[in-house]
Amino acid sequence: METKTFDLKKLAKHIDKHQKDAEEMEKLTVQYPDMTVEDAYRIQSLWGKLAGARGDRMIGWKMGLTSHAKQESVGVNEPIYGRLTQSMEVAERKLTLNGLIHPRVEPEVAFVMKEKLKGENFTPRDIWAATDFIMPAVEVIDSRYKNFSFTLEDVVADNASSSKFFLGDQAYSPYHTSLSDMTVKLIKNGEIVQSGSGSAVLGHPVRSIIELANMINRFDLAIEPGMVILTGGITEAVTVHDGDDIKVDFGTLGSMELNVTAL
Secondary structure, three states, X not given: OOOOOOXXXXXXXXXXHHHHHOOOEOOHHHHOOOOOHHHHHHHHHHHHHHHHHOOOOEEEEEEEOOOHHHHHHXXXXXXXXXXXXXXXXXXXXXXXXXOOOOOEEEEEEEEEEOOXXXXXXXXXXXXXXXXXXXXXXXXXXXXXXXXXOOOHHHHHHOXXXXXXXXXXXXXXXXXXXXXXXXXXXXXXXXXXXEEEEHHHOOOOHHHHHHHHHHHHHOOOOOEOOOOEXXXXXXXXXXXXXXXXXXXXXXXHHOEEEEEXXXX
């Protein structure tokens, strides 16, 4: 069967336009069924260069599919990663839905790094030694694909559904608490709608950083000093609408509250 060639730069521009315009799009794999995960990461990289060219510099990485159950559900044996840019970080405690299509929120632990990590076969000790501090975080994911439906290749090309993220006001020592034992509750309009523990993230969030370093090393990339790393959702993502009040209780890492508004 003849394979269909495709222009990675053109597809990166296509995705970029739909992200900026908040317009749904068809899955790329419908038109290009031969697309590989490696192709998708190259599209994501080219998208990152487009963002950088307009001054939206890269400030970190995010991990996705960090639950073994989620990996099994999509038939993969490793997480995925995406790029975080400056414009994605929101300082105020208000989630504006304008510019979003299918917004969902999920609680995460963010690592902020003080040393460069490049290579493979890192240990948890290596990661802790390279970590400056940790923070509670809420990520807003937003797939640009119709009906929030996509394949692994599609979601990687769409920058792992990256959209916005919030960091807590308080930073903590990496040794402040046992992250795998930490219980997190996601409360929507006063009702607990999701709960989970840090162990949902590959057994321990520190292992998410190890996986990230391994994966980006294949493309000769590194975790740079000062970067923010979102280690992966501790609970399932929750859909939000105009007027929702979101609170996340991170236990010993405090809590975060967000007000959701259309404008």
